[in-house]
Amino acid sequence: MCLGIPGRIVKIDDVEKKLATVDVSGVKRQVNVACVVSDAHPVESCIGDWVLIHVGFAMSRINEAEAAETLKILHELGEAQAEMEAMRLSGAI
Amino acid sequence: MKYVDEFRDREKAATLVKKIQGLVSEIAITKDRPIAIMEVCGGHTHSIFRYGIEGMLPKEIELVHGPGCPVCVLPMGRIDDCVAVAERPEVICTTFGDAMRVPGSRKSLLQAKADGADVRMVYSPMDSLALARKNPDREVVFFGIGFETTMPSTALTILQAEAEGITNFSVFCNHITIVPTIKAILDSPDLQLDGFLGPGHVSMVIGTKPYEFVSRYYRRPMVVAGFEPLDVLQSIWMVLKQIKDGRAEIENQYARIVPDDGNDRALEAVAKVYELREFFEWRGLGSIDHSGVRIRDDYAVYDAEQKFAMPNIKIADPKSCQCGEVLKGVIKPWQCKVFGTACTPETPLGALMVSSEGACAAYYQYGGIKKQAVAS
Ligand code: SF4
Numbered sequence: 001m002c003l004g005i006p007g008r009i010v011k012i013d014d015v016e017k018k019l020a021t022v023d024v025s026g027v028k029r030q031v032n033v034a035c036v037v038s039d040a041h042p043v044e045s046c047i048g049d050w051v052l053i054h055v056g057f058a059m060s061r062i063n064e065a066e067a068a069e070t071l072k073i074l075h076e077l078g079e080a081q082a083e084m085e086a087m088r089l090s091g092a093i
Numbered sequence: 094m095k096y097v098d099e100f101r102d103r104e105k106a107a108t109l110v111k112k113i114q115g116l117v118s119e120i121a122i123t124k125d126r127p128i129a130i131m132e133v134c135g136g137h138t139h140s141i142f143r144y145g146i147e148g149m150l151p152k153e154i155e156l157v158h159g160p161g162c163p164v165c166v167l168p169m170g171r172i173d174d175c176v177a178v179a180e181r182p183e184v185i186c187t188t189f190g191d192a193m194r195v196p197g198s199r200k201s202l203l204q205a206k207a208d209g210a211d212v213r214m215v216y217s218p219m220d221s222l223a224l225a226r227k228n229p230d231r232e233v234v235f236f237g238i239g240f241e242t243t244m245p246s247t248a249l250t251i252l253q254a255e256a257e258g259i260t261n262f263s264v265f266c267n268h269i270t271i272v273p274t275i276k277a278i279l280d281s282p283d284l285q286l287d288g289f290l291g292p293g294h295v296s297m298v299i300g301t302k303p304y305e306f307v308s309r310y311y312r313r314p315m316v317v318a319g320f321e322p323l324d325v326l327q328s329i330w331m332v333l334k335q336i337k338d339g340r341a342e343i344e345n346q347y348a349r350i351v352p353d354d355g356n357d358r359a360l361e362a363v364a365k366v367y368e369l370r371e372f373f374e375w376r377g378l379g380s381i382d383h384s385g386v387r388i389r390d391d392y393a394v395y396d397a398e399q400k401f402a403m404p405n406i407k408i409a410d411p412k413s414c415q416c417g418e419v420l421k422g423v424i425k426p427w428q429c430k431v432f433g434t435a436c437t438p439e440t441p442l443g444a445l446m447v448s449s450e451g452a453c454a455a456y457y458q459y460g461g462i463k464k465q466a467v468a469s
Contacts, residue, residue: 003320004242004294017253032219034249035359052350055189055239056217057246059359060297060350073321077143085181086190086216092211 005074005083006067009033009046009081018043022053025071025080029087039061104322109326110149113332116333117151126167127155129285130332131422132276136291136320142455143320150329157422158452160274160378161292163239163267164191165451166420168374171267171407172197175236178265178401179210184214187221188236191448196441198408202236218250218264225254225262233462234397237264242294244268244386245359251388251395265397269373271295271351272303273384279311282423290325291317293347298363300355301345308341321345327389341459352398366392374407376444377417416443419452426453431458 246388318328
């Protein structure tokens with residue numbers, strides 16, 4: 001919950017609701033991108049962005065190298081597995 | 094230094110440890126007690142134990158594990174209130190996995206689920222809203238916890254529910270805020286701290302400015318830190334450097350994620366939906382003024398406390414628990430009378446044993462690693 005996990009925005013689902021699909025090490029999941037968009041960087045331009053995701057909300061844009069490092073560490077910590085499992089479970093609602 | 098070998102960048106880690114040792118030898122001469130640095134955030138506690146960071150540091154440094162795990166500080170009364178609502182037949186109660194295991198005075202949410210209540214684990218408050226959409230004849234309640242890192246997510250979910258006109262969704266708000274808590278710690282008479290590692294992801298939302306009182310009024314250094322082992326080591330070095338130079342400043346080691354002004358969009362949503370409570374009860378720490386938020390009257394229909402007239406009961410922590418003393422760094426987890434006996438991660442008595450970000454669970458899981466690292 002507090003560490004978050006990096007993912008890459010692969011699809012915009014709803015511009016008005018600011019919803020997009022991210023790919024987190026192969027797990028796809030819808031997230032809210034309201035906190036990482038601005039007039040200069042609207043929802044439509046988010047495809048390909050790497051973001052740090054906390055409980056289904058993209059909270060910060062990060063660069064690709066940073067994302068890869070963080071993912072690696074989270075896997076080592078066992079944190080990524082738990083987070084992805086939670087994503088998978090709730091995806092099945 | 095066995096565990097330095099595990100790092101991706103072992104040379105950098107070893108260099109940092111050496112630099113830390115160098116600084117400590119310059120500082121320690123004037124000191125007769127260890128240099129106490131508190132990591133406020135549970136994410137740091139987790140990294141510190143997982144990588145055996147304490148074992149790499151010179152013995153003159155003591156890391157004090159602060160109250161920054163939102164699961165660990167949930168008081169019993171709030172769990173009891175949530176269980177009571179979850180047990181209503183019309184309610185679907187939703188929350189994050191860890192929160193389900195926190196003991197209440199009667200039972201945890203997980204036990205309530207075993208007894209027949211409709212309690213579901215979700216990954217996001219948005220999943221909870223989706224459940225409300227799908228089950229218009231049920232009341233879906235989200236047990237919202239967390240510091241400023243997760244506060245925007247529930248605020249935005251409530252705003253989304255409003256935009257869609259969904260009325261069978263509400264949040265039982267247990268969000269807490271870090272600044273008054275750090276202040277309460279600094280005011281505590283039985284505590285001696287020389288500096289802080291500031292929380293990384295809370296600061297991603299609020300920025301670094303809200304901590305200025307720590308340096309200005311309390312004259313303590315604080316370094317907002319990232320979560321990788323090298324981040325933590327570098328941040329400890331930065332705190333020590335300030336101590337050695339006689340400075341007290343707020344520095345940002347995690348600038349790649351933390352902007353000094355925080356995240357406008359997130360703060361805007363938080364300010365719209367939430368207001369400060371007069372006080373909030375913390376497990377182990379008691380009541381802290383202005384340390385929690387509640388949902389504003391404009392969004393009362395989304396406030397589970399108002400919807401279900403929750404009693405907000407106060408329940409004292411069990412007598413055998415010493416969570417408060419552990420949280421304040423007065424004793425170490427293993428010094429608690431029930432540590433590892435009556436209180437284990439499988440059967441937690443106190444909430445510090447529930448989440449891997451809690452100091453007791455971390456010691457229980459990784460204590461052996463730490464001792465090994467010291468020995469080698
Ligand atoms: S061992 Fe259990 S009861 Fe004792 S301080 Fe830790 S969590 Fe609390």
